[in-house]
Amino acid sequence: MHFHARGISRMTIGDYDGAIADYDEAIGLSPGVAKMRVDRGIVWMAKGDAKRALTDFDMAIQIDRNSPGGYFGRGLVQARAGDHDGAIANFTHAI
Structure with a gap:
Protein backbone atom coordinates (compact mmCIF):
# COMPACT_ATOMS: atom_id res chain seq x y z
CA MET A 1 0.00 0.00 0.00
CA HIS A 2 3.04 2.28 0.10
CA PHE A 3 2.64 3.20 -3.56
CA HIS A 4 -1.06 3.87 -3.09
CA ALA A 5 -0.42 6.23 -0.17
CA ILE A 13 0.10 18.36 -4.57
CA GLY A 14 -0.71 18.22 -8.28
CA ASP A 15 2.01 15.78 -9.33
CA TYR A 16 -0.38 13.82 -11.54
CA ASP A 17 2.24 11.96 -13.54
CA GLY A 18 3.96 10.85 -10.32
CA ALA A 19 0.61 9.81 -8.85
CA ILE A 20 -0.23 7.72 -11.91
CA ALA A 21 3.18 6.03 -11.77
CA ASP A 22 2.59 5.16 -8.11
CA TYR A 23 -0.92 3.86 -8.81
CA ASP A 24 0.46 1.76 -11.67
CA GLU A 25 2.88 0.16 -9.20
CA ALA A 26 0.19 -0.32 -6.57
CA ILE A 27 -2.18 -1.90 -9.09
CA GLY A 28 0.59 -4.21 -10.29
CA LEU A 29 1.11 -5.41 -6.72
CA SER A 30 -2.59 -5.68 -5.84
CA PRO A 31 -4.64 -5.87 -9.04
CA GLY A 32 -7.80 -6.94 -7.21
CA VAL A 33 -8.22 -3.73 -5.18
CA ALA A 34 -10.91 -1.55 -6.74
CA LYS A 35 -10.01 1.57 -4.71
CA MET A 36 -6.67 1.91 -6.50
CA ARG A 37 -8.43 1.95 -9.88
CA VAL A 38 -10.87 4.57 -8.62
CA ASP A 39 -8.07 6.79 -7.33
CA ARG A 40 -6.09 6.49 -10.56
CA GLY A 41 -9.27 7.29 -12.49
CA ILE A 42 -9.64 10.48 -10.47
CA VAL A 43 -6.11 11.49 -11.49
CA TRP A 44 -6.86 10.75 -15.15
CA MET A 45 -9.90 13.02 -14.84
CA ALA A 46 -7.74 15.75 -13.30
CA LYS A 47 -5.42 15.43 -16.30
CA GLY A 48 -8.40 15.72 -18.66
CA ASP A 49 -8.25 12.14 -19.97
CA ALA A 50 -11.85 11.00 -19.62
CA LYS A 51 -11.28 7.83 -21.67
CA ARG A 52 -8.60 6.48 -19.33
CA ALA A 53 -10.59 7.61 -16.30
CA LEU A 54 -13.62 5.71 -17.53
CA THR A 55 -11.52 2.61 -18.15
CA ASP A 56 -10.33 2.69 -14.53
CA PHE A 57 -13.82 3.29 -13.13
CA ASP A 58 -15.20 0.43 -15.24
CA MET A 59 -12.40 -1.84 -14.02
CA ALA A 60 -13.13 -0.88 -10.40
CA ILE A 61 -16.74 -1.96 -10.95
CA GLN A 62 -15.61 -5.23 -12.55
CA ILE A 63 -13.45 -5.93 -9.51
CA ASP A 64 -16.13 -4.90 -7.01
CA GLY A 86 -26.30 7.81 -17.52
CA ALA A 87 -24.73 9.99 -14.85
CA ILE A 88 -27.88 9.92 -12.72
CA ALA A 89 -28.08 6.12 -13.02
CA ASN A 90 -24.47 5.76 -11.88
CA PHE A 91 -24.81 8.30 -9.06
CA THR A 92 -27.96 6.49 -7.89
CA HIS A 93 -26.11 3.18 -7.90
CA ALA A 94 -23.25 4.74 -5.94
CA ILE A 95 -25.68 5.89 -3.27
Whole structure:
Protein backbone atom coordinates (compact mmCIF):
# COMPACT_ATOMS: atom_id res chain seq x y z
CA MET A 1 0.00 0.00 0.00
CA HIS A 2 3.04 2.28 0.10
CA PHE A 3 2.64 3.20 -3.56
CA HIS A 4 -1.06 3.87 -3.09
CA ALA A 5 -0.42 6.23 -0.17
CA ARG A 6 2.30 8.05 -2.07
CA GLY A 7 0.00 8.30 -5.09
CA ILE A 8 -2.59 10.04 -2.93
CA SER A 9 0.06 12.45 -1.66
CA ARG A 10 1.31 13.20 -5.16
CA MET A 11 -2.19 13.73 -6.46
CA THR A 12 -2.87 16.17 -3.62
CA ILE A 13 0.10 18.36 -4.57
CA GLY A 14 -0.71 18.22 -8.28
CA ASP A 15 2.01 15.78 -9.33
CA TYR A 16 -0.38 13.82 -11.54
CA ASP A 17 2.24 11.96 -13.54
CA GLY A 18 3.96 10.85 -10.32
CA ALA A 19 0.61 9.81 -8.85
CA ILE A 20 -0.23 7.72 -11.91
CA ALA A 21 3.18 6.03 -11.77
CA ASP A 22 2.59 5.16 -8.11
CA TYR A 23 -0.92 3.86 -8.81
CA ASP A 24 0.46 1.76 -11.67
CA GLU A 25 2.88 0.16 -9.20
CA ALA A 26 0.19 -0.32 -6.57
CA ILE A 27 -2.18 -1.90 -9.09
CA GLY A 28 0.59 -4.21 -10.29
CA LEU A 29 1.11 -5.41 -6.72
CA SER A 30 -2.59 -5.68 -5.84
CA PRO A 31 -4.64 -5.87 -9.04
CA GLY A 32 -7.80 -6.94 -7.21
CA VAL A 33 -8.22 -3.73 -5.18
CA ALA A 34 -10.91 -1.55 -6.74
CA LYS A 35 -10.01 1.57 -4.71
CA MET A 36 -6.67 1.91 -6.50
CA ARG A 37 -8.43 1.95 -9.88
CA VAL A 38 -10.87 4.57 -8.62
CA ASP A 39 -8.07 6.79 -7.33
CA ARG A 40 -6.09 6.49 -10.56
CA GLY A 41 -9.27 7.29 -12.49
CA ILE A 42 -9.64 10.48 -10.47
CA VAL A 43 -6.11 11.49 -11.49
CA TRP A 44 -6.86 10.75 -15.15
CA MET A 45 -9.90 13.02 -14.84
CA ALA A 46 -7.74 15.75 -13.30
CA LYS A 47 -5.42 15.43 -16.30
CA GLY A 48 -8.40 15.72 -18.66
CA ASP A 49 -8.25 12.14 -19.97
CA ALA A 50 -11.85 11.00 -19.62
CA LYS A 51 -11.28 7.83 -21.67
CA ARG A 52 -8.60 6.48 -19.33
CA ALA A 53 -10.59 7.61 -16.30
CA LEU A 54 -13.62 5.71 -17.53
CA THR A 55 -11.52 2.61 -18.15
CA ASP A 56 -10.33 2.69 -14.53
CA PHE A 57 -13.82 3.29 -13.13
CA ASP A 58 -15.20 0.43 -15.24
CA MET A 59 -12.40 -1.84 -14.02
CA ALA A 60 -13.13 -0.88 -10.40
CA ILE A 61 -16.74 -1.96 -10.95
CA GLN A 62 -15.61 -5.23 -12.55
CA ILE A 63 -13.45 -5.93 -9.51
CA ASP A 64 -16.13 -4.90 -7.01
CA ARG A 65 -19.71 -4.75 -8.32
CA ASN A 66 -20.57 -2.55 -5.30
CA SER A 67 -17.75 -0.02 -5.68
CA PRO A 68 -19.38 3.33 -4.88
CA GLY A 69 -16.27 5.15 -6.10
CA GLY A 70 -16.38 3.32 -9.41
CA TYR A 71 -20.01 4.24 -10.03
CA PHE A 72 -19.55 7.81 -8.81
CA GLY A 73 -16.47 8.30 -11.01
CA ARG A 74 -18.24 6.85 -14.01
CA GLY A 75 -21.14 9.20 -13.32
CA LEU A 76 -18.78 12.19 -13.28
CA VAL A 77 -17.34 11.23 -16.66
CA GLN A 78 -20.84 10.84 -18.08
CA ALA A 79 -22.02 14.15 -16.62
CA ARG A 80 -19.06 15.98 -18.15
CA ALA A 81 -19.84 14.35 -21.50
CA GLY A 82 -23.48 15.48 -21.33
CA ASP A 83 -24.92 12.01 -20.67
CA HIS A 84 -27.06 13.16 -17.76
CA ASP A 85 -29.32 10.09 -17.70
CA GLY A 86 -26.30 7.81 -17.52
CA ALA A 87 -24.73 9.99 -14.85
CA ILE A 88 -27.88 9.92 -12.72
CA ALA A 89 -28.08 6.12 -13.02
CA ASN A 90 -24.47 5.76 -11.88
CA PHE A 91 -24.81 8.30 -9.06
CA THR A 92 -27.96 6.49 -7.89
CA HIS A 93 -26.11 3.18 -7.90
CA ALA A 94 -23.25 4.74 -5.94
CA ILE A 95 -25.68 5.89 -3.27
